[in-house]
Amino acid sequence: MNNEFKTAVYSVICAIPEGHVASYGHIAKLAGAPKHARAVGYLLKHLPSGSEIPWYRVVNSQRKISFPADSVDYQRQLQALHSEGVLLVNGRVKINQFLG
DNA sequence: GGTCTGACGCCCA
DNA sequence: ATGGGCGCCAGAC
Numbered sequence: 518m519n520n521e522f523k524t525a526v527y528s529v530i531c532a533i534p535e536g537h538v539a540s541y542g543h544i545a546k547l548a549g550a551p552k553h554a555r556a557v558g559y560l561l562k563h564l565p566s567g568s569e570i571p572w573y574r575v576v577n578s579q580r581k582i583s584f585p586a587d588s589v590d591y592q593r594q595l596q597a598l599h600s601e602g603v604l605l606v607n608g609r610v611k612i613n614q615f616l617g
Numbered sequence: 618g619g620t621c622t623g624a625c626g627c628c629c630a
Numbered sequence: 631a632t633g634g635g636c637g638c639c640a641g642a643c
Contacts, residue, residue, distance in 0.1 A: 541624075541625055554626060554639095555625050557624085558624040577625065594624090
């Protein structure tokens with residue numbers, strides 16, 4: 518994976534408005550690499566600590582959080598989304614889907 | 618190189 | 631709607 522892809526992904530994620538979400542696949546597509554949804558996940562997993570990138574606005578194509586529901590990671594993302602007014606119904610984001 | 622593992626996605630029953 | 635199977639591709643050994 519090259520730097521171009523990384524920076525493209527970063528800027529796309531940073532372009533998600535507050536209170537909205539986007540899927541891994543959608544982000545990959547907007548970044549110019551349609552088949553690299555997993556790579557987006559990799560980047561988020563390995564974000565430098567203290568980065569300003571709103572990783573929590575990224576969910577999967579089912580509009581669900583891609584962590585096991587009992588994990589602390591899940592709770593952290595859920596809380597971050599709640600604090601922006603994003604509501605989940607049955608673990609699923611209700612509205613405010615970012616379409617680029 | 619070969620193989621395994623994912624913060625994924627699409628298709629189909 | 632929902633679970634399973636399979637394709638995909640970058641990293642880590």
